[in-house]
Amino acid sequence: MKTLNRRDFGVDLSLALAAAILLPATKARADDMEVHIDNFVFQPAELKIKVGTTVTWTNRDDIPHTVVSAGKFRSKTLDTDDKFSFTFTNAGDYKYFCSLHPHMTGMIKVE
Amino acid sequence: MSGHDHGDDGVSRRKVLECMTWAGTGVLWTVTGGVPRALGIIDSAQAATAAAPGMTFLQISDSHVGFDKPANPNALGTLEEAVNKINAMPAKPSFMIHTGDITHLSKAAEFDNAERIISQTKLDVHYVPGEHDFIDEEVKLYRERYGRGTKGHGWYSFDAGGVHFVGLVNVVDLKAGGLGNLGAEQLAWLEDDLRGKSKSTPIVLFAHIPLWTVYPEWGWGTEDGGRALEYVKGFGSVTVLNGHIHQVMQKVEGNVTFHTARSTAFPQPAPGAAPSPGPMKVEDAKLRGMLGVASINFKQNEQRLAIIDTPLQG
Numbered sequence: 144m145k146t147l148n149r150r151d152f153g154v155d156l157s158l159a160l161a162a163a164i165l166l167p168a169t170k171a172r173a174d175d176m177e178v179h180i181d182n183f184v185f186q187p188a189e190l191k192i193k194v195g196t197t198v199t200w201t202n203r204d205d206i207p208h209t210v211v212s213a214g215k216f217r218s219k220t221l222d223t224d225d226k227f228s229f230t231f232t233n234a235g236d237y238k239y240f241c242s243l244h245p246h247m248t249g250m251i252k253v254e
Numbered sequence: 255m256s257g258h259d260h261g262d263d264g265v266s267r268r269k270v271l272e273c274m275t276w277a278g279t280g281v282l283w284t285v286t287g288g289v290p291r292a293l294g295i296i297d298s299a300q301a302a303t304a305a306a307p308g309m310t311f312l313q314i315s316d317s318h319v320g321f322d323k324p325a326n327p328n329a330l331g332t333l334e335e336a337v338n339k340i341n342a343m344p345a346k347p348s349f350m351i352h353t354g355d356i357t358h359l360s361k362a363a364e365f366d367n368a369e370r371i372i373s374q375t376k377l378d379v380h381y382v383p384g385e386h387d388f389i390d391e392e393v394k395l396y397r398e399r400y401g402r403g404t405k406g407h408g409w410y411s412f413d414a415g416g417v418h419f420v421g422l423v424n425v426v427d428l429k430a431g432g433l434g435n436l437g438a439e440q441l442a443w444l445e446d447d448l449r450g451k452s453k454s455t456p457i458v459l460f461a462h463i464p465l466w467t468v469y470p471e472w473g474w475g476t477e478d479g480g481r482a483l484e485y486v487k488g489f490g491s492v493t494v495l496n497g498h499i500h501q502v503m504q505k506v507e508g509n510v511t512f513h514t515a516r517s518t519a520f521p522q523p524a525p526g527a528a529p530s531p532g533p534m535k536v537e538d539a540k541l542r543g544m545l546g547v548a549s550i551n552f553k554q555n556e557q558r559l560a561i562i563d564t565p566l567q568g
């Protein structure tokens with residue numbers, strides 16, 4: 144499992160882009176997914192993804208939030224417009240929540 | 255009010271501040287026989303007179319120092335306004351409690367700025383943390399600054415003016431889907447702390463998130479708050495104070511009075527009145543009517559409680 148910070152993510156993207164240009168057959172990050180936090184809600188609240196997919200959460204609220212799945216991943220506190228990415232390398236159901244506002248919950252189903 | 259130079263805040267903001275009146279209008283509440291009664295809008299001088307004699311303390315909350323979004327681009331400035339208002343009170347309160355979210359992002363500079371402004375009241379301040387004060391990586395800045403002499407994550411009790419005060423922490427170990435949380439260790443300590451106290455001792459519990467269920471859909475309540483309330487059931491006068499929801503809310507249940515203070519930073523919507531509990535953007539001219547402080551007065555042997563909510567601008 145690998146957690147990407149924003150800088151790594153940028154580097155990875157440009158590498159992926161270069162790879163995509165050199166090898167058109169390579170399907171780089173085409174399945175990567177986004178979750179937005181708007182109005183104290185994870186949207187979409189549930190995502191179905193394939194193993195190897197990277198999910199990026201973006202906080203679009205004026206209030207900080209976190210993204211926490213017990214024992215699996217834990218973001219730093221995300222201020223407005225901050226992002227957190229996590230690559231899912233194992234199948235399973237990942238329930239997660241905001242540790243500051245625990246009524247905020249979401250689910251990533253990895254198959 | 256003149257004599258307050260907020261010069262670098264830009265013209266429109268300065269104008270707003272200069273036009274601000276410091277009349278100190280507020281609502282004085284008295285609770286007699288469990289029934290709250292608003293005595294009407296009065297200014298703070300009258301309030302202080304009406305409330306005296308007795309012990310008066312002040313509550314401020316949710317300063318969110320570091321918050322700079324459109325709902326209030328200068329949370330430190332409005333905290334300073336609240337402090338100026340406190341300093342202008344005709345009768346100095348005995349002390350102050352701060353019911354959490356001192357800072358917005360638990361940064362050292364935010365704690366420093368809050369301290370610099372709040373210390374200008376020259377009042378003893380008793381703090382409990384809000385969830386925003388507990389988000390630094392090692393969760394130690396709050397505890398290093400305010401945790402001396404406290405138990406666990408920062409709970410404690412003290413006596414003042416014949417009243418037993420208990421500061422509780424309900425912002426730690428929050429569980430998915432849940433509300434605020436006190437935890438077994440703290441509840442055991444609370445039960446022990448109250449054991450042996452005379453039932454005629456007035457009790458004040460204060461915590462950041464409401465101990466009572468205000469609106470679970472927004473997490474406005476404490477999962478095990480009912481346990482804490484059971485421990486105070488037999489006492490003649492119980493007052494439960496909190497912040498977190500950035501608006502005045504009051505409820506009386508038997509001999510327990512629940513009261514929520516305003517924020518000094520930004521308002522939040524009434525339960526269910528908006529898609530989320532996020533910061534409420536209001537016109538500049540209205541903002542200060544929705545921020546403020548609360549002062550609470552006890553008259554000994556009268557089972558009587560007066561709560562005066564003072565907006566920054568009435």
Ligand SMILES: [Cu+2]
Pocket residue numbers: 207208209241242243244247
């Ligand atoms: Cu949150």
